[in-house]
Amino acid sequence: MSDLRVGVVGVGVMGADHAERVVRKTAGARLVAVSDPDWARAEGLGARLDARVVADPLELIASNEVDAVILASPGFVHAEQLFACLEHGKPVLCEKPLTMDAASALQVVEREHKLGRQLIQVGFMRRFDPEYAAMKQLLDSGELGRTLLLHNVHRNKSVPTTFRSEMIVRDSMVHEVDVARWLFGSEITRITVRTPQPTSLVADGVLDPQLALFELANGAMADVEVFVNFQVGYEVRCEAVAERGSATIGLGAGVFTRAGGQWGGAMPADFRVRFEQAYDIEVQRWVDATVRGEIDGPSAWDGYAAAAVCEAGLESLSSGRPVEVTLADRSKVLG
Numbered sequence: 001m002s003d004l005r006v007g008v009v010g011v012g013v014m015g016a017d018h019a020e021r022v023v024r025k026t027a028g029a030r031l032v033a034v035s036d037p038d039w040a041r042a043e044g045l046g047a048r049l050d051a052r053v054v055a056d057p058l059e060l061i062a063s064n065e066v067d068a069v070i071l072a073s074p075g076f077v078h079a080e081q082l083f084a085c086l087e088h089g090k091p092v093l094c095e096k097p098l099t100m101d102a103a104s105a106l107q108v109v110e111r112e113h114k115l116g117r118q119l120i121q122v123g124f125m126r127r128f129d130p131e132y133a134a135m136k137q138l139l140d141s142g143e144l145g146r147t148l149l150l151h152n153v154h155r156n157k158s159v160p161t162t163f164r165s166e167m168i169v170r171d172s173m174v175h176e177v178d179v180a181r182w183l184f185g186s187e188i189t190r191i192t193v194r195t196p197q198p199t200s201l202v203a204d205g206v207l208d209p210q211l212a213l214f215e216l217a218n219g220a221m222a223d224v225e226v227f228v229n230f231q232v233g234y235e236v237r238c239e240a241v242a243e244r245g246s247a248t249i250g251l252g253a254g255v256f257t258r259a260g261g262q263w264g265g266a267m268p269a270d271f272r273v274r275f276e277q278a279y280d281i282e283v284q285r286w287v288d289a290t291v292r293g294e295i296d297g298p299s300a301w302d303g304y305a306a307a308a309v310c311e312a313g314l315e316s317l318s319s320g321r322p323v324e325v326t327l328a329d330r331s332k333v334l335g
């Protein structure tokens, strides 16, 4: 069987990381093309990884030389590029968020459904992280009884100054939205986002950190603190509280002081370090499934459901009130 020929669209932080991963760590796949409006960036990476540089992302997607696409462009261009992937029958691993709002995400789900074949997998990589996966296995085993609630912490060392309050919901909190839906196997029906006084280390008007509460259809709840300018390092924790015990992931051992880049031991600087294994497993399983003509991970529906929750979250962020999540009827959309 010949290697899956992969093209990467958008080769900034995440796209360059995935391109490198395809070349160095993924079996059964070959990087053949990269595309980015920043020509110098694409050219540098293409030369280093021996991949063709294509100026127009849509041309890369349409190319007969590309079997499957990794989409790591900014979220606001995902919809157009996903439609192109569907039009050309190209399997695609699309970085989160699927699209910028629930309406366009639902259009993507519907367009894919019409094709009668799942081509889209969404980059909610935490599902592939060995710690999260072990926690899910434990909770699903029923050993701790029913899971009642989740406490989540999501902290980035810092983000670019272009990162606004809405992005904290749509780009960062969206991971906990997916984790909660996945761990509970239930939809989020209501979301409340509140903000304490913001850190003084960001521009005026940026509401960082944020605290959210998710209420799920099965009666469970999840809270999350998202703080994207924590200064110290990258920290993602999740504690599941069940009837007969709790399970926590993302903890180092011992000392609880966080200062000067240290917490017990060293803290990872960013998601590429903390979730390296998750990204590796995600891409390998996506390649293997694509060769079989399937997906093996979060679907377009998962991307849509997360977009719908984030949209309600943004409304709650501005009103401070709980907002019901409006979700299309899955059985009607997917038949």
Ligand SMILES: NC(=O)c1ccc[n+]([C@@H]2O[C@H](COP(=O)([O-])OP(=O)(O)OC[C@H]3O[C@@H](n4cnc5c(N)ncnc54)[C@H](O)[C@@H]3O)[C@@H](O)[C@H]2O)c1
Residues within 6 Å of the ligand: 009, 010, 011, 012, 013, 014, 015, 035, 036, 037, 038, 041, 057, 071, 072, 073, 074, 075, 077, 095, 096, 097, 123, 124, 125, 171, 271
């Ligand atoms: N799963 C994760 O943990 C994770 C981590 C970081 C980023 N992401 C996601 O990955 C995507 C990229 O984020 P990033 O941090 O790499 O951003 P980035 O700004 O570093 O890179 C984005 C790249 O896309 C290019 N670009 C701009 N418009 C484009 C277009 N129309 N077509 C193709 N490329 C275009 C930019 O020139 C840039 O090189 C986003 O969707 C983001 O949410 C996911």
Ligand SMILES: O[C@H]1[C@H](O)[C@@H](O)[C@H](O)[C@@H](O)[C@H]1O
Residues within 6 Å of the ligand: 156, 159, 171, 172, 173, 175, 228, 271
């Ligand atoms: O785009 C990134 C990425 O999704 C990371 O996993 C998350 O921790 C960041 O907050 C977000 O900005």
